Amino acid sequence: MVTSTNSHPRRQRRRQFLQSAAGAAGGLGTVLALRQAPALAQTRELTFLTVASFVPDTDKELKRQFEEWGKQNKVKVRLDIIAHLQLQTKKAAEVQAKSGHDLTALGPGLGDAALYYDYLVDLADLAGDVGPKNGGWLRPDDYLIRGKWTLLPWWQPPFPMAIRTDILKKLDETPPDTWEDWLRVGKKAKAIGHPFGTAMGHSGDANTTLLSILWSYGGSYVAKDGQTVTINSPETREAMEFVKRLYTEAMDPEVLAWDDASNNRCLNAGKCFAIHNPISAYESAKKDQVVVPGTKQPIAEVIDHVNTPRGPKGRYATTGFWCVGIWNFSKNVDAAKDFLRFHFQPDNQARWVEAGHGFNMPFLNNLTNHPVYKSDPQYRNIPDVAKVTVPPSWPGPTTAASQQVCDLYIIPDMFAQYATGRMTLDQAIAWGEKEISAIYSKRRG
């Protein structure tokens, strides 16, 4: 809720509209004649399209920095905020028309960089400049798309495991650390009415968690070369057997229809025993003062966050990689770069992370040590999660094809086909392999 600060320009714009409307009362012909005329800013303006942050204060801080930079450089600035669900539509329209904002948020995922490779400015100089100032990028090799910095990785919401400590106590258990152990404890929790919750439908969270499991069991869907489809492997089978057990023994079938918000609600409604999710659930429980059903106990007080689980082959996680880029059809490329340089200054980054209450973790080493992660014990494991977070295409590079595998939810569908018993293990893997191969074979880079 940050978009409006100053009511003046807004009134003016509308008045401007009404005036031109009065002038154009003649009809469409006049409108067409007005080409170029209405409401077109004459002064130089730098515009930035971003997504509504999960923590509204983040947007406020970004806006503040943008305006401060604008004042220093005598440039008019405009920050436009939309829901993240609508970013795809907006980006496609701007690229198609080769016109729109100067700076744009990209994501979730690095796929946009591949998808819009031809329309993004190479930011190698900027990346080389701001990285060292902040202790270096976390995993710089992952962010290169076809060898180019078509975007700067901006922030990620790491995925720890959120858990109800009171239920854990009731079960006389300690927080599990491996996926197998989560299943064991999850079974016990479900028996007393508190299932484990992770989305398995068409949602970003489903991609995230199921990929984390796949990797932790040693599986992957594409090799490092970014071409060889590797989904048909004994490791994938193992991961799928595990998820089937997790689904049937520790979860409720509703997870098949979950969107990104459902697990938050499940936890905050006092139902779910644990969810694999960023800390947003906890934040909103605190804000809305939700209580454990039937008690006066605020639910936020009995939530804890622990490290993302490890599997037989290691600990991996992924998340939405939110990035920022500059369109090459922008007329203000230099100014846009200049603002990014300003925003990535250590003190500005620090303030921005502070405003996000630890939700938005930059991909920069120094910021994993930001004091905000020590300010609340809830945040203590978040830097650890960030360190094992890889892009969804891992170990392959991010390409338009890898992005499409996520966009079409092939991985969740493959897991769900088997877990729900609609397909046998062989059928489900064959289905997944066919779909993924089809996507990769029809794509270059």
Add this chain to the structure above:
Amino acid sequence: MTLKTADLDLAASVADEAPLAVRRRRPRFVARDTRAAWWFIAPAFLLLAFLVAYPFVLSVWFSLSDARVGTSGSFVGLDNFERLFSSSIFLQTLQNSFVFTAAALTAKIVFGMALALLLFRITRFKRLIRGAILLPFIVPTALSTLVWWWMFEPMYSVVNWTLKTLHVVERDIPWLPDPYLAMVVVVLVNVWRGLPFFAITLLAGLVAIPRELYEAAEADGAGPVRRFWHITLPLVTPVLGVVILFSAIFTLSDFNIVYVLTKGGPLNMTHLFATYSFTLGLQGGEIGLGAAVSLFLFPILLAVVFLQLRLMRRAAIYE
């Protein structure tokens, strides 16, 4: 709304029998009319040519090309369509679209007719009840679909709460997670939104039926059922035809309901042309393929619309 097309042709055919005096003068009018007519039509024509026809032609081009977002691509013939036929998700989408449209249309026809017959007989609180029935059709769709989602949301579903409280079921019914139930919900919401259109339009059709026909039938001893089959139904058929045509087109191209409620899941069992096209074209950037999905039915629809308009005209004239 458009129900008039049929009747209007009726009106036109009546006008053709206008007195000879008027008729003889027509040739003079016709000559002058052509120019005048185009002046009248010009603004609408320009608008549509510029803002609909041009983008449409471009979309057709996209569907025949390998265009990606931002490029216009090169011609690939019917490759995109071939690719679609080898995609299991597309075939599923095709099936979903027909199931969805058939189920929603059937429900809307049956219940819409029933509701229209009831509304027709209502005398007290007429405005109030008609207004209430019309509401789902007019409140902003983007927001009203959210309400439905909230009502079927797995956790807080008011439907499940009610069923559980009444001990009809013991456990939550997985409305949206279950591929078949998800389709049921999606159809239900479509029916909720579209039923008023059917009911009110059919009501208009019912009002138009001359009372005398019923009185005559009654005098002949026809019961309510026979009157319905022999008078009401045949006489509202032209209206019903237009309503079905319109509704079929809009139901087939529905986007919002599925996008908000299921995003095409679970397991792609609720993807419709519009949502799948959106997923491929915008999220995947494959404009060509996306355009092929959304234009897939265009030739068929075109033929259907053409035939239907012709048939209606003929039916109207023979009456």
Add this chain to the structure above:
Amino acid sequence: MSDAPLNSAIALSRTRTDRARRWRTIRPLLTVYLPVLPFVAFALFPLYFMLVTSLKSNAELYDVGSVPFWISRGMTLSHYGLLSADTPFWDWFANSLIVSLSATVISVVLGVLAAYPLARMRFPGSDSFGVAVFITYLVPPTLLFLPLTSVVNWLGLSDSLWALVVTYPTFLVPFCTWLLMGYFRTVPKEIEECAMLDGCNRFQSMFRILLPAAVPGLICAALFAFTLSWNEFLYALVFVSPAELKTMTVGVFSELIRGDIYYWGALMAGAVIGSIPIVIAYVFFLDYYVSGLTSGAIK
């Protein structure tokens, strides 16, 4: 529903008449009002639920144990307050109003102009234009907006309300034309022909004779156009970015859905306020609306 046999039975005993009279009042209750109830409930429940949700406190809203049907822990206007104070909601509202009204006026005017010759004149191409108008509805909007974006930019209209005022008529004009064409044909041609014999030209006769006779049809078209504009989402999202120029539906979505957090109460409050103008419009014009449909079909 025949009362005639009953009327002729007046001569019979009083008790029978009484029973018949009672039956006459009860029967419509049983056969009409009772069956219509589930339909009304089905239509209204989601809207009622929207209202209730918008007035509940978050603590109650997110408590799975509470009764969802009514408010048991005190009504709150906090969601409405959040809309008003923390978002430019009233700006969005005003934008929606301006855009919808402008688009409606343009569309009805263009619709009248195009419908008139289609209903009244014979000229080469009249049939094909009529069909073409209908076919615009077959064009799927899901991807159409991409090429349209280029056109809007070329016109220099992006990020202004003009973009919407100009593009909304693309889906409104065909509709208005179609509707009005039908309505015009129900108005007898002869009065107009008389007027023309008296020296009126086409335009004058349309204005003085036809339009006054077609008021219900015009209102019907305007109501529809207004409703469709008010509810439009995609073009409003794509063509206009600045927060203060957004329309209501887009604005509500962009500020109240934050990643995996939905401000349910405020979203529903937005939906409630957003429905009010439309509901008011229909309350005032419902009779015209139905008669616009009805009398069109009689002729």
